[in-house]
Amino acid sequence: MVRIKVCGITSEKDAVQIAQQTSIWALGFIFVEESLRFVNPDKARQIIRNLPASIAKVGVFRNHSLEEVQFIRSFCHLDLVQLHGSEPPQFCEKLGKGVIKAFGVDESFDPSQLDAYKEVVDFYLLDSTQNGKSGGLGIPFNWDKIRNIKTPIAKPLIVAGGLRKENIVACIRALQPFAVDLNSGVESAPGKKDIEKLREIIQILEREVKK
Numbered sequence: 001m002v003r004i005k006v007c008g009i010t011s012e013k014d015a016v017q018i019a020q021q022t023s024i025w026a027l028g029f030i031f032v033e034e035s036l037r038f039v040n041p042d043k044a045r046q047i048i049r050n051l052p053a054s055i056a057k058v059g060v061f062r063n064h065s066l067e068e069v070q071f072i073r074s075f076c077h078l079d080l081v082q083l084h085g086s087e088p089p090q091f092c093e094k095l096g097k098g099v100i101k102a103f104g105v106d107e108s109f110d111p112s113q114l115d116a117y118k119e120v121v122d123f124y125l126l127d128s129t130q131n132g133k134s135g136g137l138g139i140p141f142n143w144d145k146i147r148n149i150k151t152p153i154a155k156p157l158i159v160a161g162g163l164r165k166e167n168i169v170a171c172i173r174a175l176q177p178f179a180v181d182l183n184s185g186v187e188s189a190p191g192k193k194d195i196e197k198l199r200e201i202i203q204i205l206e207r208e209v210k211k
């Protein structure tokens with residue numbers, strides 16, 4: 001089954017509940033201060049301390065300095081860093097292993113921009129973008145922009161952007177991603193995860209595998 005990352009964790013209660021009651025791949029912590037899902041590094045470190053090693057802990061950054069990313073990665077014991085801004089390949093390279101590079105997809109998206117990152121990141125993440133903004137928009141991008149690419153994508157693909165129970169099957173059928181990134185689609189309010197919404201998506205995905 002496709003792997004699941006649940007992003008925007010802000011409370012220990014949500015993190016523990018998801019870790020104990022589901023078999024997700026990764027949990028994400030957003031260190032972007034303007035985000036409604038911002039969590040400070042002290043709180044994230046506290047939450048992460050009580051999570052099993054089997055779940056990947058991902059820190060989400062947007063145009064932070066290299067020093068900030070390195071400090072928070074080490075302080076919070078993150079397994080992966082997700083760069084959700086306009087970080088160039090050289091920036092990713094300096095971070096070494098464990099980098100997810102996010103790219104915003106709109107009608108002008110040019111897939112050849114991924115090439116410059118293929119030696120310096122571990123995963124590509126595709127998210128929607130609108131008016132130069134991306135991250136937590138709650139809207140899917142046009143998957144045909146990716147489905148129609150002729151050459152194979154060089155890195156495992158994580159798909160994000162408004163994924164919820166109504167569109168999750170169509171997304172995985174269209175793109176066959178390595179993982180899906182669930183955020184606003186499994187919330188009762190920004191930063192508050194709704195385990196029932198998550199369970200429902202997991203059941204839908206399990207049914208899809210059996211087909």
Ligand SMILES: O=C(O)c1ccccc1N[C@@H]1O[C@H](COP(=O)(O)O)[C@@H](O)[C@H]1O
Binds near residue numbers: 032035138
């Ligand atoms: O969710 C946010 O507030 C956020 C802010 C800044 C950068 C990234 C953010 N979240 C990431 O956005 C995508 C898609 O989220 P959604 O499903 O559209 O709500 C996901 O990768 C989150 O990690």
